Amino acid sequence: MTHRDVVFPPGRQALYERNRYSPAIRSNGFLFVSGQVGSREDGSPEPDLTRQVRLAFSNLNAILAEAGGSFDDVIDVTVFIVDPQTRFEQIWSVVQEFWGEAPHPTVTAVGVTWLYGFDFEIKVIAKLPEADKD
Template identity: 35%
Template structure:
């Protein structure tokens, strides 16, 4: 098996140290990004809805960049939504981050609650593959 490397961007150390998971794990040229939510580096929920979605994408982008990747390297995107009626807004924001071909595969899933806390509306999980 390839060597595994935890990817921990600056400001996300508490996720690894206190909550005990890696924001991402890099295995060879593949990066598995844990679900990113709309919270800032102080672990505070961002509101309103659009700002929370933007923050989740910014967190994803930060994790990818720390791993040496970009949004263009994402091949698979899984999103969890507490209200699927937010999909049009989510897709508008998503399209700001994924604006060139080929677009990643995408699965959207409805979820009752995210992170065990009320207020979170989106979680974004991704797999990225770096060019060899």
């Protein structure tokens, strides 16, 4: 088995170890980030939808920063939304705060019925800056 180059955000390693998955894996100049939700420090969901989306981005940005990147390095995004018909506009207005300038990454939005108590999840693939120097 290949050794996985795992990236842990500061202060959250125990949460990931308890749930038995890696927050992100660095491979061949890319960073593959697990779905990030608006979880508080203890892993519980933030109940306010707007704050939950902002917290999901904060959690995502902590992982990207730990790997030496930022959202500007993201090339592909997948978002999962519970009940997108009623929540999409509210969520998407918050997303724009973090999206940055064009050109934007590719995006796939998926409506789901359950996210373990959360309403929004974001999963990304980024090309890390040091990989551009090759």
